[in-house]
Amino acid sequence: MRIGINCGHTVSGQVGCGAVDYIDESVEARNVGYALEDLLKKAGHTVYDCTNDYAPTVSSNLKQIVDMANSQSLDLFVSIHFNSGGGQGTEVWTYGGKKFDEATNTCKAISELGFKNRGIKDGSKLYVVHHSDAKAMLVEVCFVDTDDAEKYKKIGAAEFAKAIFKGITGQETESEDLTMSQYTELKELIEKQAAEIADLKNINQQLVNVVQTTMIYDFNDDNMPSWARPAVQAAMDCGAVQGDENGRLGLSYKDLRAIVREYRCGLYNK
Numbered sequence: 001m002r003i004g005i006n007c008g009h010t011v012s013g014q015v016g017c018g019a020v021d022y023i024d025e026s027v028e029a030r031n032v033g034y035a036l037e038d039l040l041k042k043a044g045h046t047v048y049d050c051t052n053d054y055a056p057t058v059s060s061n062l063k064q065i066v067d068m069a070n071s072q073s074l075d076l077f078v079s080i081h082f083n084s085g086g087g088q089g090t091e092v093w094t095y096g097g098k099k100f101d102e103a104t105n106t107c108k109a110i111s112e113l114g115f116k117n118r119g120i121k122d123g124s125k126l127y128v129v130h131h132s133d134a135k136a137m138l139v140e141v142c143f144v145d146t147d148d149a150e151k152y153k154k155i156g157a158a159e160f161a162k163a164i165f166k167g168i169t170g171q172e173t174e175s176e177d178l179t180m181s182q183y184t185e186l187k188e189l190i191e192k193q194a195a196e197i198a199d200l201k202n203i204n205q206q207l208v209n210v211v212q213t214t215m216i217y218d219f220n221d222d223n224m225p226s227w228a229r230p231a232v233q234a235a236m237d238c239g240a241v242q243g244d245e246n247g248r249l250g251l252s253y254k255d256l257r258a259i260v261r262e263y264r265c266g267l268y269n270k
């Protein structure tokens with residue numbers, strides 16, 4: 001589907017920014033509307049954002065929204081709003097109060113989050129509904145000035161976006177739980193990586209072995225393994241190990257092991 005989404009009103013604090021009470025209509029319309037746009041895009045729909053953040057007047061804001069919507073050939077135009085005036089629940093406004101599936105199902109899906117279903121209303125006099133070329137619906141998610149707002153905050157904008165997505169497409173959003181095949185795929189990937197890590201450890205150990213068998217230790221200094229130093233020192237002290245004319249000991253790893261063994265047997269005791 002080709003869907004135009006309008007996050008209602010201008011941004012908070014501007015001319016035409018909408019109702020503000022326990023929650024701010026402009027802010028929440030954007031939180032819900034942009035999350036809805038993401039869900040629709042992920043599901044493969046073409047989304048046109050028809051949000052107007054700044055306008056000199058309310059009528060200019062409305063005209064710019066409709067111009068954006070009508071510059072595309074859309075299957076559906078959706079405007080997201082929040083209600084005020086002390087009521088409770090969710091409602092959707094359509095031209096002539098027409099009860100098309102997307103509108104009826106959006107009311108139903110939002111009410112399933114625990115809100116009163118106020119149903120479809122005649123929005124023929126609402127500018128964006130009246131002037132939209134495409135089939136249009138204006139969603140009043142819930143009220144900003146009653147206990148609706150508290151419930152809304154607890155549930156969070158993302159769940160309302162999912163509900164409207166379900167209302168529009170008839171589809172549930174993808175669950176964050178893994179399916180069995182995703183689980184199996186992930187498990188195989190982890191096992192494969194574990195095997196690769198084991199291989200790397202093996203290669204690393206082989207490299208260590210190579211270094212240990214080829215390295216020559218000439219001096220009893222920082223390069224000498226610490227476990228060998230006291231034994232080498234004792235061997236030097238008693239003359240069992242002597243360097244060449246330059247003082248180089250020329251000891252292999254194997255020699256070190258032998259020196260330590262002999263040291264432990266007490267061979268270098270004076």
Ligand SMILES: [Zn+2]
Binds near residue numbers: 008009018025081082
């Ligand atoms: Zn509004």
